[in-house]
Amino acid sequence: MRIKSIILAALMVMAFSMTASATSMTVKGSTTVLPIMQKAVEAYMKANPGISISVSGGGSGNGIKAIIDGSTDIAMASRFMKDKEVKLAMEKGVYPVPFAVGIDALVPVVHPSNTVAGLTRAQLKDIYQGKITNWKDLGGIDKKIVVISRDTSSGTYETWEGKIMKKERVFAGALLQASNGAVVQAVSKNKYAIGYIGYGYLDKSTKALTVDGIEGNPETASSGKYPVSRFLYVFTKGWPKGETAKFIMYLLHPKYGQAHAKAAGYVPLY
Missing domain, CATH: 3.40.190.10 (Periplasmic binding protein-like II)
Incomplete structure (x- = not known):
């Protein structure tokens, strides 16, 4: 599938872009994506004891607002960004990067x-x-x-x-x-x-x-047969680096993040 090739290519690029690891991250936004994120964060922190990740809901709009104003490292969203949100982000010098993490x-x-x-x-x-x-x-x-x-x-x-x-x-x-x-x-x-x-x-x-x-x-x-289906996303502030990049890779990995998406009741990407 084309989407699988794109995702795997993104994983390879991120593997080369990682720098020094951070010790904490913040994730905010969609309550739809939240069950996936909670499972992923719990497993990731267990495997990486030195990492602390805080997760909160509040809605996709609030998550996207947080990535634009810099109050979160990762925004969860059950929709893509609106044109006015993209415009506001660019006006503030922010270039949000989307990653699909599941289907709903x-x-x-x-x-x-x-x-x-x-x-x-x-x-x-x-x-x-x-x-x-x-x-x-x-x-x-x-x-x-x-x-x-x-x-x-x-x-x-x-x-x-x-x-x-x-x-x-x-x-x-x-x-x-x-x-x-x-x-x-x-x-x-x-x-x-x-x-x-x-x-x-x-x-x-x-x-x-x-x-x-x-x-x-x-x-x-x-x-795509069901008429009210959609992709679920996370957004980062620019191309992810360090621990954020590692965690995005984890979310996209078929044996880890995508398995968590399935366990949370959603559809994995592949």
């Missing part, structure tokens, strides 16, 4: 008791625009739909807005949540709620819906 399926979820099994992209758009307001209009019970969305600083929101909303905004009546975990908690506690989360956050507390009759899973996400 963004899955609509409901309470396990909900009888609806799947929705179309058109139905999801109407729900999130406030045009469809009752589950009975979707083959469910006669109850008002409680719409739960991610906040606008989230890369998950950006993906949903682009692939489902077609660049139209989620209506003002939606309840905004700051993380995937918060969406899971909100939907699991409300029989009439609907939300959307990264594939790695699926568990028995919520029920996944199909989209256009297609189940979101590793196979459909990696093939």
Whole structure:
């Protein structure tokens, strides 16, 4: 695969670019990428006792902002940078470098008791625009739909807005949540709620819906068949060096970082 060749070439270049190792790193951003990062950081620090890596969520937008203002070494993002973010970075003399670290399926979820099994992209758009307001209009019970969305600083929101909303905004009546975990908690506690989360956050507390009759899973996400799939990224401030470069290499390695991506419920790159 072409992407595999590109990644392996990047690994070779980074191997020659590494300089003296740092002893600490900071990682901020996407709560979607967070489960991958937590597993990778735990294993990496165990294998390298002299290294300390702090990890925090806060959303893709906040992670990208942090890489631009220099308050993080690595930014996690479940979307690519926007043009205005790239422009701001260049104005500040920052040249963020992206690395894909996994593939994700963004899955609509409901309470396990909900009888609806799947929705179309058109139905999801109407729900999130406030045009469809009752589950009975979707083959469910006669109850008002409680719409739960991610906040606008989230890369998950950006993906949903682009692939489902077609660049139209989620209506003002939606309840905004700051993380995937918060969406899971909100939907699991409300029989009439609907939300959307990264594939790695699926568990028995919520029920996944199909989209256009297609189940979101590793196979459909990696093939591109599932309509709400996406790449997951990390960004560095310029070409990574030293310990940051070593850690990026670790994230891209098929036996290490990519194995952590799979263990976290996402799709490895290769």
